[in-house]
Amino acid sequence: MYEDSHSGTSAVASAGATTHCIVIAGLGGEPDYEQRFGAWAQELDLTLKAAPDSRVETLFGEKARRESVRAAFESVAKEAKAEDALVVILIGHGTFDGNEYKINLPGPDLTATELGEYLNRVRAGRQLVVNATSASGGSVHALLRQNRTVITATKAGTEKNATVFARYWIEALRDAGADTDKNEVISALEAFKFAEAKTKQFYETNKRLATEHPMLDGGDTAGPMNAGRFALLRIGSIQKAASDPAKRELLAKREQLEGDIDRLKFQKAAMPTDEYKKQLQALLLELARTQAEIDK
């Protein structure tokens, strides 16, 4: 569990911080895709705006021109503080010529290099880019940098077919099942794992050769840890207890127990099964009792 949601971190941003979101849906090229990309962008817009501490700019259809994108980033760059978070989601058709990635927009396309420059101008200390377009794997190199998590629908720029990853990314933000650690926060890692699994399932179920393989930070080993720390969406009300001084002791105890459980799980393979279960049950019961006290 990477997300420290019990210590006061806002589901989307730290207390007083803002999460700036920019959603861009590029050209569909044909009516079916045009409609699909627009609908996805609007769904994301609604979902992200539901968070009280978020500011969302969504560009799709004719509005998603390169100059509008630049303007949106400039606006965020002016407002964003270091403690803020930035989430950028790209939907549509992408291309990669072996050197440069581009997302197809009305008018001139936007390159990954340009996008990287826009991102660099935003001071927000935690950044997440979800490039759900075809060939998005080709954008990783230009986008990746410290404190920025980059999720792509494809593992390389050579995966050129239209993708379905965006659809499942949206589903992840709406499905409580994506919150696998049940801390009432969906992290970027949880959303990624959810969408990745659903994408894989889509191709298997439809008996189609998988033409997209989602990636996190281009496969960097630190990717999951960084994405796990990126709280994307709050789906419950977990913050109340943190501000109550009377419960600090209980909170500390809970933290201690959670640590003990993590350590026990780490030793599982080396322990007799019965002994492991016995210890686990004792710790879980104690944790449950502690949580019940906190919730009183």
Added chain:
Amino acid sequence: MKWVFVFLSIAPAALAAGPVDSCEILERHGKRPEAKSCYQKLTGNSNPAERAEGFWGLREYDRANEQFKLAIGQQEKNADVRVRWGRLFLERFNKSDAQQLFKEALDLDAKHAGATLGLALLASDGYEQQAVEFAQKALELDPKLLEAQELLAQLALEDNNEPKAIEEADKAMKMSPEALDAMAVRMTIDLSNDKKSSEWESRIKAINPVYGEAWGLAGHILVLNRRYVEGIAYYRKALELDPDLQRVRAELGVNLMRLGEEKEAREQLERAYDAGYKNALTANSLTLMDSYKNFVTFKTPETIVRLHKKEADLLRPYIESELKRAIATYNEKYKVKLTKPVQVEVYPDHEDFAVRTLGMPGLGALGVTFGTVVAMDSPSGRRPGTFHWASTLWHELSHVYVLTATNHRVPRWFTEGMAVHEETAVSRDWGDRLDPTAITAIRDKKLLPVAQLDRGFIRPSYPNQVIVSYFQAGRICDFIKEKWGYQKLLDMMQSFAQSKETAEVIETHFKMKPEEFDAQFMTWLNAQVKDTVEKYPEWRKRMKELQGAASSKNNDEVIKLAPDVIAMYREFVERDSAYEVLAEAYGAKGDKAAALKVLTEYSAAGGRNPTTLKKLATLQEEAGKPKDAVKTLERLLFVYPMEEEVHRHLGDLYLAQNSTDGAIREYGAVVASKPIDQAASHYNLARALQTAKRLDDAKEQLLLALEAAPGFKPAQKLLLELSR
């Protein structure tokens, strides 16, 4: 694999100088060492075509190939050499090059009998109707072409037309007193009719005491007739006489595998493979057996179920439950008790399943039965909605009983007809619908007379005839049951068990000639389908109009057109059926009640689109009919049980209705699906177990839920509750 008598093929005209003939004569008489020396000598001949024959006789195929290549280089216009080279390719599993060479030979000489025979052999390998035509043509071109005559005898035997097979074999024996393969046909007929001995056996041995090919043919024909145990016995006899018959060894291995005798199957297949017999069937069968390590087997006294590890936990309860239900039903219906457990193998990869049917004509594309072993596709192996796995399982189980009851002496049409009949006997919405292929066949009067219906399975004469034959056979059994009762089908089964032919069985049990039976059947069938068949062209036209209206979202037009389209062809429930289009239009207009009514009809008519069935379940719930929703989702599980969401929702519905067994099964299926949200899946199962008062099991599941997500509050609360 087709029986191709390479070594007994006639000496080609171009090589008729003598040396090749001499070797073949020795071979034909079973003088193997002498034949070998003879072939050895040929390899030193100045003529590369003869050298090729020499190497071929010594089973040095690569060298034979090289020499044929040389020969063609020297004799570009020689059709004979091309034919012989083609025959080498045919023997060495390269049908496309063989075909090319036969065609080249015919380009050089359009009346080349050997090349035409080559095409006949190629067609016969795929059980194509053209095989007979080519063989007849080859004989017209060369009336002395013994091999073509013998092939005609064999083809008639494969078609279960014994009188014709005898006639053709006798013609061959008039052409040559040493027509060993014609004798083999006659011997096979005797053996398949359960004669304890055949005069042809001694006649064959008098000519060639080690002619294992004859018993290989007997094995092949018996296997084609699903008499696997006897077929295997004859393959063994063939190998006793001639251990070098690798084709027979491979066939033995494959059929042992079909019967579940895997250890020996592997040994035989590996021996054949190591000896250079590397055709697709042998190689693929070995690959399939290698993959068995990825399967798990569950045994009970009555059943053996083999499932792929990745889906075993999920599918096992459903497969075992249906298997048990089918066995109980069939024990009662067929009045037969199986003496061996039924083995069911479920393949998630269709290619693995396809290996099981390779080389067998007319077998199902979804499931196949070998004695008491059933192999079938997994529901995960097909696109959702295209495969009713439970229906297929019951179909195959019916074969197990019919084959057992008749000791495998049953015509293909009857066992398939019974199996198709049993599918809809379980539930009207199971089985196959009257599809456009069958409609067209009825319209074009292409249904076969019952006495010849087997031909539609084994040697179809038009595309989809196998599918039409399944439909026809099933309807014939429906007809018999409806008019004379189910017992009549069992009586027929008894007659088939006594090796009686279809015509005789019809006359015995219905006191009429097969022609009269056919006429009565058609009258009965027409009464049911005439309207649909007649309106089919109009339906197609209207369906296009309906699709046009649907694509342009003209819901009023859809609502106006669709009811008539549905009425014209109620059984059409394939993707984008009029039912679904109409329900969509009603939905768009907010008329949920009308949409519910249409989709209820769709489901009753056998509609299987998972997305549509889920919509129906939602509408039923919204209409306050959760029990109907449960039935719809249960129906969906027989079509596609792989969706975690469906199991979870069905679990919720069951739990809300206090149906704990159902809830436990469904939440258990969610856990078995290895979902992303593991904590919730274990928690839900714990809730169902708690309701069923299985508190220890519930606690176990809670620990698993909390191990995955220690802070999962609902699970914490339940754990505290259970631990008080």
